[in-house]
Amino acid sequence: MAAKGMYLIIIPPTIQDGIKKVQLQQEVMEPENMKWQKAVILYVIGESPSIGAMERFKTSQWNFAAKPIVSYHNEGYFVILFSSIKDKNEVLYSGPHTMGAKPLILKSWSADFNLYNEVLKTIPLWASFPNLPLNCWGRLTLSRIASSLGCPIYVDECTANTAIISYARVLIEMDISKELPKCIIVQDPSGKEFEQVVEYDWVPQYCKKCLMVGHDCDGEQDRAGATRKILKGEQQQQRAEALRRVDSQLTNPWLIMGDFNAIMDIEDMVNGTTV
Numbered sequence: 001m002a003a004k005g006m007y008l009i010i011i012p013p014t015i016q017d018g019i020k021k022v023q024l025q026q027e028v029m030e031p032e033n034m035k036w037q038k039a040v041i042l043y044v045i046g047e048s049p050s051i052g053a054m055e056r057f058k059t060s061q062w063n064f065a066a067k068p069i070v071s072y073h074n075e076g077y078f079v080i081l082f083s084s085i086k087d088k089n090e091v092l093y094s095g096p097h098t099m100g101a102k103p104l105i106l107k108s109w110s111a112d113f114n115l116y117n118e119v120l121k122t123i124p125l126w127a128s129f130p131n132l133p134l135n136c137w138g139r140l141t142l143s144r145i146a147s148s149l150g151c152p153i154y155v156d157e158c159t160a161n162t163a164i165i166s167y168a169r170v171l172i173e174m175d176i177s178k179e180l181p182k183c184i185i186v187q188d189p190s191g192k193e194f195e196q197v198v199e200y201d202w203v204p205q206y207c208k209k210c211l212m213v214g215h216d217c218d219g220e221q222d223r224a225g226a227t228r229k230i231l232k233g234e235q236q237q238q239r240a241e242a243l244r245r246v247d248s249q250l251t252n253p254w255l256i257m258g259d260f261n262a263i264m265d266i267e268d269m270v271n272g273t274t275v
Ligand SMILES: [Zn+2]
Pocket: 207, 208, 209, 210, 211, 215, 216, 217, 218
């Protein structure tokens, strides 16, 4: 009986300088490349949603004729395969997106995609250029200005047709592990320079210690408080273990007496006041 997988065949590897190598073939891979060009990587910051939650999100958000196919990777991201490049771009070029209240990172799939090298570092961000001179709103000039920030992808509809002229808004793939520029120095053809301010719709936190998106160990508030809580937890555990040790040595029922609401630590507080 035929299984639902695929039957494979033997294709021997090549040997180069005594080293066995598998050589992939462009023409064989082309259909797969074409297929995955219609895919995006989706990562939810601060959470990895269940497949069910992702399916519900897909149904509620994307009303395309053919529903995208969702695949889950256990590093916590999804690959969403759309049925056309048009559907994919429609999702990719709108946003920023959220799922519940959590921000989403969406980016085009690429063959060398690796969660830790890629999605957590280089992501598409919407950048705005307030009061950009109108003669800079052409496709090539906008591309040139945006290229100083990263890899420009797309310009929003209002900017493209100059419907709203207070700012130009561009989607740019940027490295968030570096400080994001707040201004760009632009020199016009006559040699006159001006400083163009850059604003971002939303920038995820990036932790330079953990090399991860979604939090920042350095910027964390009240770190002392967090450390103290952990110590308290440890103390409690130690106390519970000591009690269990005492318990194992006794055969009669026993009871600890005392006021458990009493102040134990010099830093303990009553109604928000240190005592
Ligand atoms: Zn960290």
